[in-house]
Amino acid sequence: FAGAGGGNDIQWCFSQVKGAVDDDVAEADIISTVEFNHSGELLATGDKGGRVVIFQQEQENKTQSHSRGEYNVYSTFQSHEPEFDYLKSLEIEEKINKIRWLPQKNAAQFLLSTNDKTIKLWKISERDKRPEGYNLKEEDGRYRDPTTVTTLRVPVFRPMDLMVEASPRRIFANAHTYHINSISINSDYETYLSADDLRINLWHLEITDRSFNIVDIKPANMEELTEVITAAEFHPNSCSTFVYSSSKGTIRLCDMRASALCDRHSKLFEEPEDPSNRSFFSEIISSISDVKFSHSGRYMMTRDYLSVKIWDLNMENRPVETYQVHEYLRSKLCSLYENDCIFDKFECCWNGLDRQVEFSLIVMTGSYNNFFRMFDRNSKRDVTLEASRENNKPRTVLKPRKVCGSGKRKKDEISVDSLDFNKKILHTAWHPKENIIAVATTNNLYIFQDKMN
Amino acid sequence: MECTLDAQSLISISLRKIHSSRTQRGGIKLHKNLLVSYVLRNARQLYLSERYAELYRRQQQQQHYPDGAALLAMPPCPPPAAAAPPELAALPLPADTQDRDPRGCGAARGGAELLEAPPELQRAPCRDSSPGFYRAPGGAGAGAGPGAGPGGGGAAPGLLYGSGCDFGSGGAPHCSSRTTVLDLDTHVVTTVENGYLHQDCCSQCPCCCQPAPGLASPPPAPGTKRKYYPGQEEEEEGVEEGEPGGGGVAGGPPFAPCTKRARFEEYSAEHPQDSSNISNLISIFGSGFTGLVSRQQADSEQPLNGQLCSKQALASLGAWTRAIVAF
Numbered sequence: 001f002a003g004a005g006g007g008n009d010i011q012w013c014f015s016q017v018k019g020a021v022d023d024d025v026a027e028a029d030i031i032s033t034v035e036f037n038h039s040g041e042l043l044a045t046g047d048k049g050g051r052v053v054i055f056q057q058e059q060e061n062k063t064q065s066h067s068r069g070e071y072n073v074y075s076t077f078q079s080h081e082p083e084f085d086y087l088k089s090l091e092i093e094e095k096i097n098k099i100r101w102l103p104q105k106n107a108a109q110f111l112l113s114t115n116d117k118t119i120k121l122w123k124i125s126e127r128d129k130r131p132e133g134y135n136l137k138e139e140d141g142r143y144r145d146p147t148t149v150t151t152l153r154v155p156v157f158r159p160m161d162l163m164v165e166a167s168p169r170r171i172f173a174n175a176h177t178y179h180i181n182s183i184s185i186n187s188d189y190e191t192y193l194s195a196d197d198l199r200i201n202l203w204h205l206e207i208t209d210r211s212f213n214i215v216d217i218k219p220a221n222m223e224e225l226t227e228v229i230t231a232a233e234f235h236p237n238s239c240s241t242f243v244y245s246s247s248k249g250t251i252r253l254c255d256m257r258a259s260a261l262c263d264r265h266s267k268l269f270e271e272p273e274d275p276s277n278r279s280f281f282s283e284i285i286s287s288i289s290d291v292k293f294s295h296s297g298r299y300m301m302t303r304d305y306l307s308v309k310i311w312d313l314n315m316e317n318r319p320v321e322t323y324q325v326h327e328y329l330r331s332k333l334c335s336l337y338e339n340d341c342i343f344d345k346f347e348c349c350w351n352g353l354d355r356q357v358e359f360s361l362i363v364m365t366g367s368y369n370n371f372f373r374m375f376d377r378n379s380k381r382d383v384t385l386e387a388s389r390e391n392n393k394p395r396t397v398l399k400p401r402k403v404c405g406s407g408k409r410k411k412d413e414i415s416v417d418s419l420d421f422n423k424k425i426l427h428t429a430w431h432p433k434e435n436i437i438a439v440a441t442t443n444n445l446y447i448f449q450d451k452m453n
Numbered sequence: 454m455e456c457t458l459d460a461q462s463l464i465s466i467s468l469r470k471i472h473s474s475r476t477q478r479g480g481i482k483l484h485k486n487l488l489v490s491y492v493l494r495n496a497r498q499l500y501l502s503e504r505y506a507e508l509y510r511r512q513q514q515q516q517h518y519p520d521g522a523a524l525l526a527m528p529p530c531p532p533p534a535a536a537a538p539p540e541l542a543a544l545p546l547p548a549d550t551q552d553r554d555p556r557g558c559g560a561a562r563g564g565a566e567l568l569e570a571p572p573e574l575q576r577a578p579c580r581d582s583s584p585g586f587y588r589a590p591g592g593a594g595a596g597a598g599p600g601a602g603p604g605g606g607g608a609a610p611g612l613l614y615g616s617g618c619d620f621g622s623g624g625a626p627h628c629s630s631r632t633t634v635l636d637l638d639t640h641v642v643t644t645v646e647n648g649y650l651h652q653d654c655c656s657q658c659p660c661c662c663q664p665a666p667g668l669a670s671p672p673p674a675p676g677t678k679r680k681y682y683p684g685q686e687e688e689e690e691g692v693e694e695g696e697p698g699g700g701g702v703a704g705g706p707p708f709a710p711c712t713k714r715a716r717f718e719e720y721s722a723e724h725p726q727d728s729s730n731i732s733n734l735i736s737i738f739g740s741g742f743t744g745l746v747s748r749q750q751a752d753s754e755q756p757l758n759g760q761l762c763s764k765q766a767l768a769s770l771g772a773w774t775r776a777i778v779a780f
Contacts, residue, residue, distance in 0.1 A: 225487065
């Protein structure tokens with residue numbers, strides 16, 4: 001059996017919140033991606049202004065065993081700037097679409113960050129000592145007159161205040177005509193893929209002047225376009241396998257060993273549409289906004305507008321599980337189309353693998369009104385929680401929320417008509433090893449931990 | 454799911470979204486516009502099915518109209534069970550007419566399928582291809598080449614409209630064609646009756662009346678146009694091809710192929726070789742008309758359409774470029 005950890009065994013407590021308190025949100029501060037690194041020690045966010053902010057977890061304080069270390073700002077840097085494509089008269093947004101961490105190989109940390117067109121490899125390194133005692137230079141950098149030098153000494157490193165530097169080591173540009181929506185690092189840790197609306201390219205981390213196109217779904221006649229690529233990810237263990245999802249609600253699994261151009265899928269995952277649910281907006285709500293492999297690679301999870309689906313890679317014709325995130329919105333699709341909310345791209349994530357839990361058992365995804373949802377695959381129970389500053393006492397256990405239809409409203413329930421659709425949680429992340437989650441509201445980052453006993 | 458908006462409102466909202474996406478930062482979002490085009494198509498199908506239903510009702514009332522036999526040669530055929538799928542034709546038409554291929558009648562394969570066998574409303578939107586609504590994304594630069602002129606295959610910048618064949622109330626059904634356009638100057642969404650093929654217009658513009666010489670004033674039944682096109686059978690077959698079994702040709706209501714045929718006919722008949730005249734044709738779609746055509750306006754359409762026809766030149770290329778420019 002799986003470990004004791006279950007979605008409803010976890011009691012989530014508020015831990016921290018980062019970001020401005022202001023209700024007036026600056027567009028540049030809107031968080032656009034959240035990602036833990038492989039150890040969970042670092043938590044990176046990207047925003048619409050092209051900045052990356054990295055938080056670092058404090059080392060656990062032995063005396064304060066009731067809470068894990070807090071996350072504090074470790075490094076902030078401008079990853080992407082707005083650009084202008086003069087040939088096409090296009091402005092290229094600096095918004096960071098995705099951040100992916102590389103596994104740590106040495107003292108420095110590396111991450112990939114991408115906007116619509118360009119991927120960058122950043123090296124984040126620490127400097128906590130500096131050389132002192134040069135013979136020809138003063139401490140302030142001025143050169144000494146060589147004739148005044150009477151003795152020689154060996155410069156030594158002396159401690160200094162910690163400085164974290166971020167420097168761009170590679171720039172992978174000019175390979176995407178359309179907007180990049182995904183990057184995914186291969187399990188070989190040497191290559192990675194980047195996907196835009198119509199193509200997927202394979203890169204080597206060391207080589208920036210060329211990439212291989214491995215998927216191309218652009219039709220010869222653009223008038224025949226019927227679907228676009230919405231997300232792509234490498235298999236966690238098999239370095240020749242990747243999946244990509246489409247706006248039509250299908251997922252294709254491809255094997256790079258089959259051919260150079262993986263236009264023909266090895267597997268096609270698709271659930272037939274329920275004709276009773278047909279509406280004007282059926283195509284929109286079936287578009288997949290995120291796809292994530294489970295840790296083992298046996299399952300994958302997809303998110304469309306109203307639901308989360310778990311797929312077994314061995315079964316293509318339907319998902320093994322489907323969880324409704326906010327089914328009460330189905331009758332509101334018209335208004336959500338008018339205000340563009342129906343185009344929101346929600347992400348989803350699996351639980352981390354903590355000491356007790358060996359499998360991918362819980363899935364988490366966001367919703368509106370700053371609500372986020374968790375589904376326990378074992379118990380089939382789900383919970384709705386809210387990211388709000390009102391619950392901001394540390395170790396305050398979050399109270400489950402409930403949304404009711406337009407009809408009668410019970411105490412403590414929220415009516416669907418009073419949901420705030422401007423408060424949306426699109427990006428969430430789960431610590432790879434512990435029950436710590438990062439939940440991004442529009443411009444704030446919330447960190448919740450489970451209540452340790 | 455009940456939508457609080459009617460089909461027309463959805464169409465106009467969708468067109469506005471597509472239009473405003475051109476000015477958004479970061480360039481045109483291909484994914485979002487593709488999704489909007491699906492809504493547009495779905496709404497348009499419903500809109501047209503409502504129109505057809507209305508026309509059928511009207512036609513039923515006119516069954517006893519004492520008219521020339523030619524028109525009533527065929528018993529009226531009912532409208533399709535559900536929405537007759539619109540022909541989602543994208544410009545540039547020149548490319549299509551050059552093909553001289555019914556399949557290419559303003560639509561890629563998918564459009565032909567849609568029109569050839571109008572499935573139920575449920576199924577129609579599930580159709581794989583709705584090529585017509587979607588144009589090459591200018592933002593991405595792919596396919597959005599230069600050349601709005603005739604012959605620019607797939608390159609008309611920013612043309613986006615959904616067109617459908619209709620039985621132009623009060624007009625010559627076989628000649629009519631509908632387009633939904635957003636006029637960028639007035640920001641008005643209009644469903645355009647292609648008036649120049651209206652019967653009144655036909656009398657003024659003989660060139661476009663060849664296929665329907667015997668057309669008299671009273672509106673013929675929707676199904677009757679089938680008779681006007683000799684050799685239609687083979688054209689139908691051409692239209693069918695590539696269709697993924699959407700009910701089959703034979704099973705489809707008779708006038709579906711008619712409408713498609715009509716479109717092709719009107720182009721080939723009117724501009725057999727001269728692709729430069731296509732621009733005039735196109736420009737008619739581009740003229741700014743006010744107001745959505747409503748059922749109440751049916752009667753007033755006749756004179757209006759005649760007017761439009763005679764003012765072909767009015768719909769200059771300037772107006773054409775002002776018409777909804779998606780990408």
